Amino acid sequence: MKRILVINPGSTSTKLAVYEDLEPVWKQSVFHPAKELARFHHINEQYEYRRTYVFEALQKAGIPMAFDAIIARGGILKPTQGGVYRIDERMKHDLWHAPMEHASNLAALLADEFAKDMGCPAFIADPVVTDELRDVARLSGIPELPRLSIFHALNSRAVSRRYAASVNKRYEDLNLIVAHLGGGISVSAHQHGKVVDVNNALNGEGPFSPERAGTVPARQLVDLCFSGKYTQAEIRKLLNGRGGLVAYLGTTDVQTIVRWAHAGNAKHKLVLEAMVYTVAKQIGAMHVALHSQTDAIILTGGIANNAYVISLLREWIEGLARIVVIPGEDEMGALAMNALGVLNGELPLQEYL
Structure with missing residues (x-):
């Protein structure tokens, strides 16, 4: 021992x-x-x-x-x-x-x-x-702005190994998509033990989340930066800290937003569904990154405990691959x-x- x-x-x-x-x-x-x-x-x-x-x-x-x-x-x-x-x-x-x-x-x-x-x-x-990005995944379209790999690597790989063991296979023999749903959201493509593509979950890429903006319209962001309304620090905070759900609804508490949505609040329902939609699109992109040969999609992180959010996400991604829910982050x-x-x-x- x-x-x-x-x-x-x-x-x-x-x-x-x-x-x-x-x-x-x-x-x-x-x-x-x-x-x-x-x-x-x-x-x-x-x-x-x-x-x-x-x-x-x-x-x-x-x-x-x-x-x-x-x-x-x-x-x-x-x-x-x-x-x-x-x-x-x-x-x-x-x-x-x-x-x-x-x-x-x-x-x-x-x-x-x-x-x-x-x-x-x-x-x-x-x-x-x-x-562990593929070379083709690093190019963004602007040479000075290479794509970066920053994501929930520890939990994403841990739940991947956990899933592999549950089906009596090696992690290195599987193609998996892991969607970590938390204050930040990362969706990673695991091809035979390597994370070959993933959105930068910290600095503004991919789905929006409870407190992060994700991918935003580039030209409009440039205009906002030079509008005089915000300092550089404030723009960065819009991308990470004050973006996503909190920007629209004033809270990062998904449970509270779900309650408002169930109570018939149209704005809360729309914003929550929009966040889920961006997650689903990123899962679709990672499915393509795995040449559409995905063995399983793993949904993890704190938000994966919310059955309503998971049900919304299932509606978009059902049929791509087996869906496995491993909530939380240990x-x-x-x-x-x-x-x-x-x-x-x-x-x-x-x-x-």
């Missing part, structure tokens, strides 16, 4: 878990009040604060400081193939100097320090910048699964280059 520590810092929280093989034996999640975080001007300055929290949480819980491996959420690294990576000095350098600030950048740094103290290996797995379990796979020799351990 392997003991695995999982470390997953978010923008306002830190999640910890200890697994024995795939069985969680301890979990803890703490919310960091905005007042506490306000004293830090940059994410990197939170390192000692987060390290102290992890150490004290383990001590208070009486967790023996002995693990077979520590695995952390992947941060904003350079584009890289998916899989499990050993945390090394090159990776740590890139995380300290990441082009985008995010709490996930601290995860591998914390894992490496604790692993060195405990004499065990430290890993990350399937960071959001996982990039990042901690997915990380533990990847670490165990390496420890048992079932998954290769890769080096960050």
